[in-house]
Amino acid sequence: xxxxxxxxxxxxxxxxxxxxxxxxxxxxxxxxxxxxxxxxxxxxxxxxxxxxxxxxxxxxxxxxxxxxxxxxxxxxxxxxxxxxxxxxxxxxxxxxxxxxxxxxxxxxxxxxxxxxxxxxxxxxxxxxxxxxxxxxxxxxxxxxxxxxxxxxxxxxxxxxxxxxxxxxxxxxxxxxxxxxxxxxxxxxxxxxxxxxxxxxxxxxxxxxxxxxxxxxxxxxxxxxxxxxxxxxxxxxxxxxxxxxxxxxxxxxxxxxxxxxxxxxxxxxxxxxxxxxxxxxxxxxxxxxxxxxxxxxxxxxxxxxxxxxxxxxxxxxxxxxxxxxxxxxxxxxxxxxxxxxxxxxxxxxxxxxxxxxxxxxxxxxxxxxxxxxxxxxxxxxxxxxxxxxxxxxxxxxxxxxxxxxxxxxxxxxxxxxxxxxxxxxxxxxxxxxxxxxxxxxxxxxxxxxxxxxxxxxxxxxxxxxxxxxxxxxxxxxxxxxxxxxxxxxxxxxxxxxxxxxxxxxxxxxxxxxxxxxxxxxxxxxxxxxxxxxxxxxxxxxxxxxxxxxxxxxxxxxxxxxxxxxxxxxxxxxxxxxxxxx
Amino acid sequence: xxxxxxxxxxxxxxxxxxxxxxxxxxxxxxxxxxxxxxxxxxxxxxxxxxxxxxxxxxxxxxxxxxxxxxxxxxxxxxxxxxxxxxxxxxxxxxxxxxxxxxxxxxxxxxxxxxxxxxxxxxxxxxxxxxxxxxxxxxxxxxxxxxxxxxxxxxxxxxxxxxxxxxxxxxxxxxxxxxxxxxxxxxxxxxxxx
Ligand SMILES: Cc1ncc(C[n+]2csc(CCOP(=O)(O)OP(=O)(O)O)c2C)c(N)n1
Numbered sequence: 001x002x003x004x005x006x007x008x009x010x011x012x013x014x015x016x017x018x019x020x021x022x023x024x025x026x027x028x029x030x031x032x033x034x035x036x037x038x039x040x041x042x043x044x045x046x047x048x049x050x051x052x053x054x055x056x057x058x059x060x061x062x063x064x065x066x067x068x069x070x071x072x073x074x075x076x077x078x079x080x081x082x083x084x085x086x087x088x089x090x091x092x093x094x095x096x097x098x099x100x101x102x103x104x105x106x107x108x109x110x111x112x113x114x115x116x117x118x119x120x121x122x123x124x125x126x127x128x129x130x131x132x133x134x135x136x137x138x139x140x141x142x143x144x145x146x147x148x149x150x151x152x153x154x155x156x157x158x159x160x161x162x163x164x165x166x167x168x169x170x171x172x173x174x175x176x177x178x179x180x181x182x183x184x185x186x187x188x189x190x191x192x193x194x195x196x197x198x199x200x201x202x203x204x205x206x207x208x209x210x211x212x213x214x215x216x217x218x219x220x221x222x223x224x225x226x227x228x229x230x231x232x233x234x235x236x237x238x239x240x241x242x243x244x245x246x247x248x249x250x251x252x253x254x255x256x257x258x259x260x261x262x263x264x265x266x267x268x269x270x271x272x273x274x275x276x277x278x279x280x281x282x283x284x285x286x287x288x289x290x291x292x293x294x295x296x297x298x299x300x301x302x303x304x305x306x307x308x309x310x311x312x313x314x315x316x317x318x319x320x321x322x323x324x325x326x327x328x329x330x331x332x333x334x335x336x337x338x339x340x341x342x343x344x345x346x347x348x349x350x351x352x353x354x355x356x357x358x359x360x361x362x363x364x365x366x367x368x369x370x371x372x373x374x375x376x377x378x379x380x381x382x383x384x385x386x387x388x389x390x391x392x393x394x395x396x397x398x399x400x401x402x403x404x405x406x407x408x409x410x411x412x413x414x415x416x417x418x419x420x421x422x423x424x425x426x427x428x429x430x431x432x433x434x435x436x437x438x439x440x441x442x443x444x445x446x447x448x449x450x451x452x453x454x455x456x457x458x459x460x461x462x463x464x465x466x467x468x469x470x471x472x473x474x475x476x477x478x479x480x481x482x483x484x485x486x487x488x489x490x491x492x493x494x495x496x497x498x499x500x501x502x503x504x505x506x507x508x509x510x511x512x513x514x515x516x517x518x519x520x521x522x523x524x525x526x527x528x529x530x531x532x533x534x535x536x537x538x539x540x541x542x543x544x545x546x547x548x549x550x551x552x553x554x555x556x557x558x559x560x561x562x563x564x565x566x567x568x569x570x571x572x573x574x575x576x577x578x579x580x
Numbered sequence: 581x582x583x584x585x586x587x588x589x590x591x592x593x594x595x596x597x598x599x600x601x602x603x604x605x606x607x608x609x610x611x612x613x614x615x616x617x618x619x620x621x622x623x624x625x626x627x628x629x630x631x632x633x634x635x636x637x638x639x640x641x642x643x644x645x646x647x648x649x650x651x652x653x654x655x656x657x658x659x660x661x662x663x664x665x666x667x668x669x670x671x672x673x674x675x676x677x678x679x680x681x682x683x684x685x686x687x688x689x690x691x692x693x694x695x696x697x698x699x700x701x702x703x704x705x706x707x708x709x710x711x712x713x714x715x716x717x718x719x720x721x722x723x724x725x726x727x728x729x730x731x732x733x734x735x736x737x738x739x740x741x742x743x744x745x746x747x748x749x750x751x752x753x754x755x756x757x758x759x760x761x762x763x764x765x766x767x768x769x770x771x772x773x
Contacts, residue, residue: 004617
């Protein structure tokens with residue numbers, strides 16, 4: 001029966017139907033739901049790995065071990081996984097291996113909008129790109145077949161608008177794929193120079209064969225039109241083109257690496273003008289130009305930035321846009337904020353109060369950069385907080401370490417913070433690192449991680465101790481503090497900043513949205529007791545508003561975390577029924 | 581059913597807009613339409629401005645909606661109604677929950693919260709339907725059921741039977757909240773607008 005299905009869920013369905021047995025991923029928007037959705041099938045082993053490199057390597061191992069295997073990540077995760085990726089292109093596969101990368105054009109939830117198609121080209125791997133949920137399912141299965149037919153890992157590229165759109169899918173049955181035999185084969189799987197030299201030849205021959213396939217595969221299809229305007233496009237851009245030009249001729253590319261030459265050239269010959277519509281970089285356009293195919297419009301019209309839409313395509317092509325009303329006044333932005341009760345809030349209030357320089361990292365706590373907390377100085381990539389702090393303090397000298405800290409979440413510390421911490425201890429640094437342990441991977445929507453004691457399938461598992469890891473890395477000064485206890489927090493921070501050796505402060509309090517965390521009743525501010533000093537507004541809690549000179553609490557939002565109580569010197573904030 | 585219809589559901593992260601779009605999507609699917617629903621997960625869900633696009637018709641290509649294209653916008657909050665107004669077609673319908681949730685720039689006094697939003701919207705050549713969905717949700721038993729109240733109001737504008745809505749609600753919401761959601765939906769559906 002037909003179902004309305006999220007692109008990510010359709011990929012998970014595709015994995016199931018393709019007989020995939022092994023999935024290892026690290027969460028990252030917009031790829032996360034693939035792994036969550038596939039974990040409900042008992043036939044598929046699925047796990048969260050500590051980071052994308054580990055996930056990719058585990059999937060490579062499972063493939064060599066004979067199983068159809070998979071791993072998913074967001075675009076920046078592929079930077080982390082690039083090392084195994086490039087060499088897995090040399091080894092090829094045993095069981096089929098598919099690596100999914102979800103790009104985030106427009107940066108809905110990301111720190112950059114890199115174009116992952118370049119990875120397929122530089123790693124010399126085939127890449128497929130679906131344009132809706134039905135193709136998510138079909139292309140996932142196709143990717144496994146290609147992987148086994150050509151003895152290569154296959155990349156599957158999605159984007160936010162495909163991964164996070166629901167469209168109609170017709171689910172099918174699972175086809176079991178028994179484990180393939182494993183035969184020792186060092187020439188194929190031991191990539192030392194003598195063997196790799198031989199495998200590079202195989203890679204180039206395989207690319208030639210795949211280029212031939214690109215000319216004929218049904219993944220690439222011509223939709224004939226009126227012969228006037230022709231579009232070459234792929235993925236989500238295909239939908240925008242079709243929306244604007246229902247009668248145009250379209251060459252829709254499902255396989256976006258390697259790209260066909262003759263197919264495009266023949267198509268170009270059937271139309272009067274040829275446009276290439278793609279988001280971000282001119283990958284298809286450059287390919288056309290390099291092969292002497294005339295392009296009448298491409299990046300000059302559609303630009304290099306952000307995501308397209310039917311409106312942007314129409315506008316670039318000179319079509320009229322529908323009239324639209326304007327509110328006529330500035331509407332204040334509504335950026336995301338730390339949730340009421342978030343354990344990160346108290347910490348960032350304190351870091352701001354102490355006027356520290358803070359190297360930040362990626363997670364919910366990146367929101368500590370926004371006003372009024374305004375506490376973060378840098379954010380680069382996962383794990384960078386600790387290593388950038390080390391570089392910063394090393395060049396600025398001894399005193400710098402007394403007024404700087406790194407902040408990193410529990411999941412991010414497991415992902416890539418540990419090696420950075422070792423950079424500090426090994427090289428005699430004295431920096432102070434704060435590990436924000438909210439017992440979950442918050443930003444991406446509550447995934448378990450090695451510090452939480454539960455697996456992806458919610459089974460109990462030994463918990464990695466952050467304290468023990470730090471100790472083993474050579475840190476002697478480790479303190480644990482509740483970030484909602486502002487007095488204790490201030491004392492601990494001052495002690496550790498003053499210490500002439502590396503230290504770690506673990507701020508430990510679970511995410512307020514966890515089911516295991518019981519919300520307290522909402523707090524109230526009796527109007528007569530509020531003196532209007534606005535001290536409670538400094539913590540930037542969205543449950544506290546200030547109107548007509550008085551602070552008030554939205555009882556539907558407040559979870560009674562009591563942080564604001566510590567801000568009010570007049571004792572005006574309290575639980576209902578408690579008198580001052 | 582050839583023409584594609586466009587509905588936007590806008591609000592503040594945490595208000596339950598995703599459940600509304602799921603319900604609408606499933607109802608449209610049951611009615612035999614081609615449907616696309618585009619939602620935002622991740623960062624902006626943390627109390628940010630959120631938008632879901634729902635498109636249906638005989639054949640739907642793009643999953644998103646652009647300025648001047650929405651037939652109907654369901655706004656869970658006043659300021660969000662104002663923000664997304666340019667996406668509404670001329671003569672389109674704007675259903676607004678008359679609730680104010682101050683965004684952080686307002687809380688920090690970096691920007692004012694616009695006054696008299698509903699009155700201003702009414703003068704923009706669109707049909708404004710305003711109601712206090714929060715009060716109705718509380719009446720149904722839980723402030724969190726605002727999404728179902730608003731869906732009930734919206735259901736007045738789609739020609740689907742009660743039966744279809746009831747079946748779809750049952751399919752879409754978790755069993756333990758079924759009664760609450762049914763009640764909230766019914767209150768919205770009965771609302772005179
Ligand atoms: C290389 C890479 N992988 C994944 C992500 C997506 N991502 C952003 S933050 C985050 C995890 C944050 O968890 P944690 O460090 O525990 O902090 P919290 O959000 O819980 O405060 C992830 C997975 C990313 N930005 N970069």
